[in-house]
Amino acid sequence: MHIDNFASGDSLLHRLDPRVKIIAAMFFSVIVAVADRPLCLAAAICFSLALLLIARLSIREVLLRLLAVNAFIFFLWLFLPFTYGGEKLFSLGPLTATREGIIYVFQITVKSNAIVVALIALLGTTPIITLGHALGHLRVPSKLIHLLFFTVRYLQVLHLEYDRLRAAMRIRAFRPGTNLHTYRSLAYLIGMLLVKSFDRAERIRKAMLCRGFHGEFYLLSHFELERIDLVMFLIMMVVVGGMASLQWIILK
């Protein structure tokens, strides 16, 4: 299990204050998610690509991710062009594709990919734990933050436990297939994983007691806004604001 895939790097975006990145990502995502005018979407794609370049991430890695993300979009391409009313473009047997339908799915595709790329460039470049600390500073409930921290902390531990049990199954000639034996065995594997997690949670509770835990958690991380953070924040807000005006004000 790889966590923080894109987080190792030393670009401007990697070093940027995570609070700035989170706020920028939020505004950008929301604007793009509700926008539909071509100019605004074009600007969104340009902004995302610019971020990607600044973050200096491996293009190959990013494309691989996008491939997986676009499965749902691909599914929509199979339907929407034919079910969205409008001017007929071409026919496939009984199905008629409309111009508006194609434009609509294309729009969705652009929006979806623009947001995902921006999220990779902005949020992917921060270790997930740092994001958690930043969210804490942005007033996300602390219970939620600690839930996130504990979950991330034990993700690998449990994944390794899973790997070992899975290896035990493999060496006993287990070959998954579409049959009850497979489903039963995998269900047992999951059951065992849950039971072991439950026991581990109990041991963690004891370890916490031993260190004087009495129901309070603390967040220790502090961030300092540097000048560059402010500058980048302003730039990104101006761009996002520009996109919003392309959508709602200009050329109305």
Place this chain on the structure above:
Amino acid sequence: MDNPEVIIDLKSVSFGYDGNQSQRPVLHALNFRVRRGDRVGLIGPNGSGKTTLFHLLMGLLQPTQGEIVVFGKKRQHEKDFREVREKIGLLFQDSDDQLFCPTVAEDVAFGPLNLGKSQEEALEITRQLLRSLALEEFENRLTYKLSGGEKRLISLATVLAMKPEVLVLDEPTTGLDEDTVERLIQILTSSNLTYVIASHNRDFLSKTTDIFYHLGGGKVERRPNISAIRQVC
């Protein structure tokens, strides 16, 4: 209670897990005593109850019979053990259970914060401790990215951060490479803490401890030296 020097005194303690299908109790009328300054090695085969013994001592399990006297006071209820846990530091057998905070600094500071220190004080204690253990480079590392040996050392740091008077270490050397074991020996022998170590590693025990007990059949028995304990591993 009668002797001020005795700091841990388990008197005829018995314990069995209900869940255990084999009805035999894990510990049976066990007596175990540690005096200030003792450096105790505890040897016993897997499943003999070393971890159970330590958990009883810390109040994480309740004995079915017998008394647990720590620092001259009989300890029975959860709140009796609060003081025990401040003064006795337990290093868990599995570091993954012990390092539960996202970053090393937060994990080490967790104890001091719970003891009522302010954020700044806790952070100061953490920095100082990590420096004294030559672990300062780890301060901002993420706990889930540490190797097994690193996890062990940081776990020890989290325990030491509470400035305990007694250390109880549950198989501290499992999975450690030789260098880390050396470092651990160094840290322990250069401290002047009272400690109890359960370990299968005889070499390690003979270098760090001078009083040896054997745990088996639900009882502990003192042995004059480590070689008087039959090879168990």
Place this chain on the structure above:
Amino acid sequence: MDNPEVIIDLKSVSFGYDGNQSQRPVLHALNFRVRRGDRVGLIGPNGSGKTTLFHLLMGLLQPTQGEIVVFGKKRQHEKDFREVREKIGLLFQDSDDQLFCPTVAEDVAFGPLNLGKSQEEALEITRQLLRSLALEEFENRLTYKLSGGEKRLISLATVLAMKPEVLVLDEPTTGLDEDTVERLIQILTSSNLTYVIASHNRDFLSKTTDIFYHLGGGKVERRPNISAIRQVC
């Protein structure tokens, strides 16, 4: 391949974990050969790579270099190892990782079911095997609630249920009491299986095996007898 009697042949196998920050590979150009009927003991200090070697042999890890030839065929891909896993049974070092079904009977029957046996056949094999190991009372026990020693024996049963030609045992005696160790010696010596045992327990090895190898510095070397291998544990 040239000698029909050789059933396991590792040729110049190297392996290192990527995650390992110390770049030194665990196994380095290692050669290891087992012939039908061999009863091999493998000794090496903690971390020398015994477990790694066994996992390579079973196809759970891929060597960075070298060839793994088992039953006369070169094994490279997942599907090459399917046959290997049917004929070589591996007992994991940690029995906690080997049992995952709710009851002992289901766990023992898991292997035979994978080999295409019907439910009835698998149950029959399970009963018979448990009886022959004098473990019949365990049939309906929950694997999760077994003690360490019991888990070991049942794990061995799950492996034997696949009727392997070769057994590979990774430290089978850790955590076992003397009676259970005796029982294991009995089971092994009365079988006429080929087997390879990694263990720190010299006494056990000298009773069950007659060919001794030492693993260290990434290589295995044959030794004339067990006392020619320096005390490691």
Place this chain on the structure above:
Amino acid sequence: MHISEGVLSPPVLVAGAALTAAGVAMGLRKMDNEKIPRVAVLTAAFFVASLIRVPLGPSSVHLILNGLLGLVLGWAAFPAILVGLALQAILFQFGGLTTLGANTFIMAAPAVLCYYLFGRSVTSKHPGVATTLAFVCGFSAVLFSALLLAACLVFTGESFLHAARILVLAHLPVMFLEGLVVAFCLAFLMKVKPELLGVTHAAG
């Protein structure tokens, strides 16, 4: 079962976010600080379980397991699933920020529903009854999720109707699969560690 960014209309996004916020608030209220580690470790376990590829005919699917998660975690299913999806969004870029609310609700609401519908009855002493209910629980959790997902799409636009219908139908085999897995898994838990299913009731 994730809806990508950029698909849903603003009203659906807002409704999803609001409902999820309410559910998460409820879940957090019922989960005091002492319970966080337990909920988190189980969340991590469910996360790992959802990565398992389960063969289904010529292809394979990932399990959703929200029915089982509901039984084990009760209202804590909301924060647990929110954290799980946030992690997926950041680690694998599945789902996203603006859809986090809708996606969480799609999975967590059926989980909580299952907790109320089946929480007690799946622990029935009668094994036949327990198994059947466990199957129904696993099956219907996915069914409800698929229906919610379809509803999100259809509320976004009439033109999604066809796609939504196909989506629900395509999930039918997954529903059977989930039913089976949850039934087996529950049988395991009832035998080995029934306390695990009691977590919710203690928390409730």
